[in-house]
Amino acid sequence: MASPPVRTRSRLAPDERISEIMAVTRQLLSEKGYQNVVTSEVAERCGISEGTIYKYFDSKRELLARVAEEWFEEILGADENPPPGAGIRTRLRQLVWKGLSIIRQEPSLSRFVLMELRSDPTYRTMRIYELNRRFTARIGDLLQEAVSTGVFRADVSVRLLRDMIFGCIEHRTWAYLRGEGDFSVDEAADGITNVIYRGMLMPGVQDEGASPQSKTKR
Amino acid sequence: MASPPVRTRSRLAPDERISEIMAVTRQLLSEKGYQNVVTSEVAERCGISEGTIYKYFDSKRELLARVAEEWFEEILGADENPPPGAGIRTRLRQLVWKGLSIIRQEPSLSRFVLMELRSDPTYRTMRIYELNRRFTARIGDLLQEAVSTGVFRADVSVRLLRDMIFGCIEHRTWAYLRGEGDFSVDEAADGITNVIYRGMLMPGVQDEGASPQSKTKR
Amino acid sequence: MASPPVRTRSRLAPDERISEIMAVTRQLLSEKGYQNVVTSEVAERCGISEGTIYKYFDSKRELLARVAEEWFEEILGADENPPPGAGIRTRLRQLVWKGLSIIRQEPSLSRFVLMELRSDPTYRTMRIYELNRRFTARIGDLLQEAVSTGVFRADVSVRLLRDMIFGCIEHRTWAYLRGEGDFSVDEAADGITNVIYRGMLMPGVQDEGASPQSKTKR
């Protein structure tokens, strides 16, 4: 092992320190999952003492929750509006694509939010709950609209459709995470949209046709 | 005097002991989830000492993994054959229903396999991996057959379809676990089958029609 | 520092270990007071690891409380009955003497019970509370009897008299602890009894006269 790197007592502005701690924690969360993030390792990677973490965060839980929130906000912030006058299919694809790419970009963090935080008794009171809810609601609203306007059949619940979409997104992503095969956001978005749209389209309604991929292509 | 009915310090054959430990662990896993299974409690419930567990299992992880394997095998073993001559839709629904009911019945164990074990670096070498693969493969094979025989379109990958199915199953189940809404295996199986089947059915091919629920019910 | 004393993993029967831990804790409590008893030192003095303590006690608090209880019971157990037909003065002196000698023998433990435990929110539910109450009640009852039978005046509350007695006992003992002067249980018992008895004796009632010291001496 190398001699310690000068061990100069680093001194940062609070904001920078907070950022650093959160960045390191995000990374760690990404690598190991919530239960396995340990304060001592956060401190070590930051090159600070454990005590310093507690200067800025009341508890490990708070730290993790804030990391998740920040990240979620970051991602959901960048929101394109749907093209005006776009049909159900186009708008559905856009949302599915967004969901896929979110998880694709930060899969372990997704997992943390989706699996760990969501089980927290106070989850419902956290800001991240609201952020999360807002996104799923957009898909739910779109599906509801499709049913209400007679574009979609009414024989499968909106609830189940939402589960199919998010379930597929999550499943696909985790498989990717575990190194199982490749994963194209565009292809997956197309596939999901196609199956759901065609599977739900009311007989007799004109199919919008697949939206040209280029529209949402990154 | 009659011999005391006292449960004398049980002296079980190794196989029985192993069975008992695994049964107790399964119960515990089911109640509390992987991270919260503690060896001391396993020992206590078995009425044995902690040390004894280590006579039969190298580590907690190994114990848990074997429990999961046994359980999986048990469940996948009880396999009704599809009715001879059944169509794609009927067979698809049967498999989806099976997957849903497995997770529905033993959600904590599922979660353990799905979330914890699957992340294990050696997961691919575990027998449970093979068992798991075998089940998903059956769905994969069915879907592949549907595509090959021209019943399903070829514009969505079998892979993605499988993800939609399993993702939805898991997603639905976890939501249920967290107390979000009710969950009917039959309704979900119908919904998933409908969307996938209708969404993938090759234009021009005759729809089998929804199979009467009674066929696979319960 | 000397080389570690053979560091042989000692192995004791649970009862012995528990006794040892409690004995060591009693000693430590005696030396430093509740707040300053640290689990690591208990372990070190026992020559065991900290974990072992927690095999036998759920928490530090529980350990300390049990130490106090055991000790109290030990002391209050050895209870001489008052000589039959003894007057107020004799019986008062006997109780005062007992109280003094209890604290004299184990002053730091007394202090722990009196000062720390007594502030515990759950103190009232502890067994030690009952033990303690029983002793103070005996003095209270005696004083009440004296007032009721017209031996004592009624112009000072029983409550205050009890406080004078116990307050004096505690005060005297702590001073002693801090090394302030000597402290004779007999002399103090006589003094307290004299002042209280003479100070409260109803005018016109015949003074029993000081009981000969030899009766309760040592």
Place this chain on the structure above:
Amino acid sequence: MASPPVRTRSRLAPDERISEIMAVTRQLLSEKGYQNVVTSEVAERCGISEGTIYKYFDSKRELLARVAEEWFEEILGADENPPPGAGIRTRLRQLVWKGLSIIRQEPSLSRFVLMELRSDPTYRTMRIYELNRRFTARIGDLLQEAVSTGVFRADVSVRLLRDMIFGCIEHRTWAYLRGEGDFSVDEAADGITNVIYRGMLMPGVQDEGASPQSKTKR
């Protein structure tokens, strides 16, 4: 625009700063007791940094000790002289009343002095020791005078009488602190004075009679 009413970073003279720190600490000590006074809170309430405290005080202990000293001095300073020509009983009651009301008014501070500081190895060298001693000495001197002039008997040591008085005061106050029953300074002062005075009065000496309460009543 008017200059902002913003409390600019206060730039106090050292003396004022010291006063402020001590005042805040006294308040905190009074609220929470010694062990629970934390330097960070002192700093926060003063609107200064933690480091600054250490500019003026070597350690937390020193700060606390000086607070106690100042407070004690303040209290003992405000001393009414006994009415000229007052008898033993009157003067005794006055002192007892004083002692009771001191503790009654500032129980947490008393407790700190009585329980924590007094155990300090260097207690005897602290100024507070001297202050404390001076007050107890006044009672001691009075009792001594009573004995020397033949008003009090000589069969109980002055030492013990002092302990009865202070012990009772402390005991009564702590019970009150723990919420056990009410506590009247006047009643307690009367009771203590009565018992001690009557209990010690030399036979044949004329009882001064209870001093009218109004004399020392607040």
Place this chain on the structure above:
DNA sequence: CATGAATGAGTCTTCATTCAT
């Protein structure tokens, strides 16, 4: 061979004190 007492590395958290800026 089973036991179960003991371990010890590790967990999160607290706080009086220091020192570079």
Place this chain on the structure above:
DNA sequence: CATGAATGAAGACTCATTCAT
């Protein structure tokens, strides 16, 4: 000179694992 970011040693407590009996 005051600051306040950082420290680090200590606190109670947990639990998978070991090994002498």
